[in-house]
Amino acid sequence: MPTPARTIYRDSLNFYKNEQRSIITLSAVLALILAVIYLLVGPNAQESQIINDFIINFQKPDSLMSHPLN
Helix, strand or coil: CCCCHHHHHHHHHHHHHHHHHHHHHHHHHHHHHHHHHHHHHCCCHHHHHHHHHHHHHHHCCCCCCCCCCC
């Protein structure tokens, strides 16, 4: 016997309501862990400069690359 869509939606909403606190807590803990890992193994000054130079050069319009319709 197939399960009606309304039942699935209701069950999904109830699951989210019941697990919302756990989802938010898990997200916050994982964000904190990732921040600590980044601080421990993040880029040093030279690597940061390379990343910044890449971003600056990537954002500049390149005169060699023209639109294919031009």
